[in-house]
Amino acid sequence: MKHSLFNIHDVVLFITATLCLILALCQSFHPAKSRIEKILLLAFLFDIALGIGSVLLFWQATLKIHPVLDNYLVPYLLFCSLLLKGPLLYCYVSAATSPAYRITRADAIHLLPLVIYFFAIAINYPLTSVVRTDFQPDKLTHILSVYEWHSLKTIPLLYAAMALHKLHGVNRQAQPDTYPPTLGHHWLVILVWGSLLNWSWSLGTHFLGFFWGASAADLFGIFDNYITSGLISALLVYSIVHINKELTRRSSPPDSEFHIDTYPIEKIIQSMEIEKLYLNPRLNIERLAEHINIPYRDVSTLINKHFQVNFNEYVNLYRINEAKRLLTDTQFSNLTINEIYAQAGFNSKSAFHRFFSRLVGVSPTEFRKLASESARANYRTAI
Numbered sequence: 562m563k564h565s566l567f568n569i570h571d572v573v574l575f576i577t578a579t580l581c582l583i584l585a586l587c588q589s590f591h592p593a594k595s596r597i598e599k600i601l602l603l604a605f606l607f608d609i610a611l612g613i614g615s616v617l618l619f620w621q622a623t624l625k626i627h628p629v630l631d632n633y634l635v636p637y638l639l640f641c642s643l644l645l646k647g648p649l650l651y652c653y654v655s656a657a658t659s660p661a662y663r664i665t666r667a668d669a670i671h672l673l674p675l676v677i678y679f680f681a682i683a684i685n686y687p688l689t690s691v692v693r694t695d696f697q698p699d700k701l702t703h704i705l706s707v708y709e710w711h712s713l714k715t716i717p718l719l720y721a722a723m724a725l726h727k728l729h730g731v732n733r734q735a736q737p738d739t740y741p742p743t744l745g746h747h748w749l750v751i752l753v754w755g756s757l758l759n760w761s762w763s764l765g766t767h768f769l770g771f772f773w774g775a776s777a778a779d780l781f782g783i784f785d786n787y788i789t790s791g792l793i794s795a796l797l798v799y800s801i802v803h804i805n806k807e808l809t810r811r812s813s814p815p816d817s818e819f820h821i822d823t824y825p826i827e828k829i830i831q832s833m834e835i836e837k838l839y840l841n842p843r844l845n846i847e848r849l850a851e852h853i854n855i856p857y858r859d860v861s862t863l864i865n866k867h868f869q870v871n872f873n874e875y876v877n878l879y880r881i882n883e884a885k886r887l888l889t890d891t892q893f894s895n896l897t898i899n900e901i902y903a904q905a906g907f908n909s910k911s912a913f914h915r916f917f918s919r920l921v922g923v924s925p926t927e928f929r930k931l932a933s934e935s936a937r938a939n940y941r942t943a944i
Contacts, residue, residue, distance in 0.1 A: 584793060615639035747799070829853060888929040
């Protein structure tokens with residue numbers, strides 16, 4: 562009688578790992594991501610694929626690749642993937658939401674649990690077979706100790722919560738009612754919320770097995786694998802659509818601008834340069850569209866195609882120029898930075914500083930100081 566090496570659930574795991582690698586390949590060609598973003602995202606996706614492969618090798622005792630890998634390295638790979646996916650997700654979200662993000666020596670603290678667990682494996686579980694045997698139902702309570710497997714499942718979830726908190730903070734600073742989210746932002750939201758759901762389910766399954774036995778948790782564990790597969794599949798489809806739109810937009814010929822009706826463009830420019838609507842901190846794309854009597858979707862398309870920026874960046878360009886004027890004009894030297902960003906149309910100090918530093922290259926305080934020094938130098942020269 563012939564026995565199959567893999568069951569349908571193993572095939573799903575194999576497909577999920579393959580989709581992770583395909584998703585990593587797609588994201589490596591994303592034109593809008595920085596180098597550090599790509600590196601961290603690729604590392605995260607490879608780690609997920611590594612974890613899935615380790616699970617297959619761990620549970621499929623009949624699957625043999627190499628004696629060293631099969632007998633000694635599988636637990637290290639499994640623990641490594643579990644302990645790294647949380648920090649990698651958090652660091653990727655940090656890089657995706659902060660253009661100035663850089664990996665520093667302080668980030669090495671994220672590797673501390675990995676070092677501790679590798680040391681524990683080397684002492685307690687020298688062979689893969691020992692770990693696998695201790696997973697049997699009659700020894701489940703022994704292996705699922707508070708200091709080992711509980712924290713293995715909890716640590717990634719804590720990092721996912723930290724990533725969600727960081728993303729929520731960025732959303733609050735970016736004023737989502739004023740600046741519509743981009744496709745890339747939606748992708749990031751799906752990734753973070755999906756990971757949080759996936760790892761929460763995994764932790765719940767773990768505790769179910771701890772308190773009621775492995776047989777009670779088997780079905781939930783299988784469904785956990787399907788949640789992972791669904792998340793990766795959704796991210797892959799969204800990535801293909803997003804990257805295709807981004808590449809299409811960037812490859813559009815420059816002369817396509819001449820096919821745009823210039824009258825609506827003139828109305829948009831007039832509303833900014835003459836009427837100075839950007840000084841209203843509550844201005845959003847719907848209010849602008851209503852003011853110039855053009856559908857807001859058309860306004861968004863016109864700004865994107867004609868000015869090659871989104872509504873957020875377009876309005877803030879005017880606000881930053883207004884702030885620069887106030888900072889260099891001696892008549893307003895008595896105004897504080899807070900008063901200046903409010904008069905320029907910003908309603909968030911953090912958003913003002915972020916955009917000013919990105920567009921001008923220095924902070925508002927440094928810009929005012931440089932402008933003052935330049936004015937004094939010109940005055941001495943004139944004398």
